Amino acid sequence: MSDQRVPVLIVGAGLSGLSTATFLGLHGVPALVVERHPTTSQHPKAYGQYPHVMEALRLAGLERRYLEASVLQDVRIMIGVSMAGPIFHTIDEALWPDLSALTTAAWGGAGQDRSEPILADRARELGATIRFSTEVVSFEQDDEGVTVVLRDIPTGERSTVRADYLVAADGHRGGIRGRLGIGGHGRGLLHRLMDVHFEADVPADLPASGHVLMHLQNPELPGGYGDLGNPEQLNRYLFGVRLDERTQAEDLTEERWLELIRIAVGVPDLPVKLTRRGEEPVEIRHWIADRIRDGRVFLVGDAVRIVPPNGGFGGNTAVMDGFYLAWKLAMVVNGQAGPGLLDSYEPERYPYAETIAAHGLAAFLRAEGQELGEDAMQADPDPVSQLYFGYRHISDAIVREADDDGAPMENPERPTGRPGSRAPHVPLVKDGADISSIELLGRSFVLLTGAEGEPWAAAAAQAAAELGIELAVHRIGGDGGLTDPANTWATTYGVTESGATLVRPDFYVAWRSRDASGTTELTGALRAVLDR
Template structure:
């Protein structure tokens, strides 16, 4: 007779303890929702796959209250962040994309934050410690998912802890944040589509002071090495000091000896350099999107749902938005004020947004790698100068789109969506490079400074927020929300700049910072409006990603 396994009940089970899973646990914990996260590895952070957090991710960290930790983990604020294209560190400089150091103003007036170097080695522990501090969150390491089954009431999950002990967790909902090789996605039999093998590449991690001092190019964030056949490797500073990541493009090998690494570094530097070998990983560059992001009570997020080439740093940053979108929706349904369309909207909103980011990651990969051969690139005379100028101009103009784009991070609009109420206006045309602020329903609510260091974005993150620019009587809306159990805050905004950006007297912003509804008047039926934006309205079909 089979022994009955021990059981426990949880609200949400998160599978996977990377940054996306930790962000989801943090978002649920912030709302007091019971959450158990399981991760099959221990809690040590290995070599960093992700090294940059986008301005949107830092905005979301601002909602959690951890943005200062992300900004001040130790990267020197005065370190130059240029991207340099060169034949070697002691060869020819082919082009340069300037980027101001962190000590200067933000990259753009469209956000209170800017993109920041913060590799996973430092970023994951920041999010993990916030999640761990939440009383309703439990993190279980060395624990893996074995199987699950679901019905209309719950998901029954069998897990295996260290030592082979198995038990059952019965969860209201399960979210697979378990990476590209997702067990959750495989058990759901969800297909992924796209390019599953763009190339095989290698990341090498070394410590070396010589890589800063052995050349005259000056400190930079990254150096892209170019030969006649095109770019072949990228050297990026991890900490602004002596830790480096060397990425070999299209050359996958995890068994490189230290002697071979020394030869590669000499090829980059143009001379031998002293270094300490830290680690190596070989990986497949891919671009895929899952056919669906949910199945009943089970969801997938991050790389389990969409895998990106790392070019432009959109993978984890897109997954982070998955977590913030899903956290408030799960909380709303569990607390009883979210309707059946609310969880449906996760796939409807996030799958097209993720596909957009994945396509841009692919474009960024080609911007870096697909160039005609320049046979005279290393020549000393006029032909060499012209060849370097020709290639440099293209590399700079194309890769500025990868490394200095704002639209891809801030410009996506959730429309159509069953929980967005159109107002007859159209969002700005989608532009992944440039960004036009808009408060059209579905768009990210635009940034405006209210006073000192307070952005209007600082009002968002926990509840629905009704921005009242005209000082109208909104008691009918407030009392209707109270009667429906919807957490609603009313913020009277006395800012001409913000009023011009938002274009209506009343603007309702969701907990994730996207505009749900706007008008110059209180709706004649506030209950109907509130029920629609919380998932009690009609269904719509999902868009094909």
């Protein structure tokens, strides 16, 4: 007999686990989160949130909190020998590309040490319970649920939890994936590094002065490489060097760290104060799980893929894993969808995991000055915004059109509005205030229609009543105070003013009808998407 029954048990209180708990709560499902560490991450890493992530966080009521916690707005990314030069490449102009044509969301700049507490607080506000210093002893799944034995680490006390579903957000080494027998592939370990925090007043006239994230290519450093950054305060730095056959962790004494720091800065007599030294090596890996679902267990975050930190895709993708999985779990748990909806998780998210792993590997190899190889993305998509707004979801939870070519990506700057694509941003005005069409989405399924789309309201009401779901209808250009000043929404979404577009809670187009002739097909489309 279990001590507790929960709809969803999440193992891991990192970015992916806390995101899953937050968005489950947003859709009315309180989750139990267990984490073996005593707190959220204390390490300043995984900086930055892409605008598509900020859109999801806006939906969760967290956009302002993230912007207030952001520290990366004025950071340059540089590659060179030292802060004193020579500098090989500066990519500050690409750090925050202008995506204002695609979204009204800003770039975020919060680190993981600030991001995780924000998510944890919001998850609790939405009903989640988080138990730190708690580890999984064992789990067993059957046709009805998952039984998990937990252990409170400080006391050793064990308890049993029965959950409808288990989410493995326990990272690459967490154990859930391994116990399921799910393997992985990729280059594996790329390198190991040790890091140190230090304070120093770096001369303002150095080429890499100011806020910087710097990839060092310097033969005087162990392995010839290093990473140096001060995203939060000008005089506080994080510095990492490689471990190799000539340099091991025990070789990095205080004297050796001071020597290496001065080499990295390029000032031999620089006064330096060490403030914290890393206790164990950090591993940089390229790895992807062979599958991301096993029955009632779903993998998210680093349990799915490990990518080098270049580009910041690991943390961003972890947050979005939770966003994309949570609404599906919630609708199944709440009896609004059949279990087949969950079959769409792997075909929709796995191709993107592979893409992001290839992109992250390529960014890492370029920073190292190495050849890319076949498993690395040879060139960024053109435009690069495809990585954020252009990837498509192809699964049975989408009603694909007959002429759909199945392309995994499309150019979001020339949106098609077709099912499987992300709902495009269109500037609208609601009750006199400027909004994005994206701000109409996310809480439930949404039906967008135009000035001539009055028949869709009745069709939507009938479908919602028949299926027992919430289906919001927004008539753009009708008499409800929602207008399209540029008269572009219908063209952008590929319909007429009498047509309609059905959008899922994750901002993806599920189905569309180019005109009002499809009103009789709406319920059937929803049944197909929801496995009803």
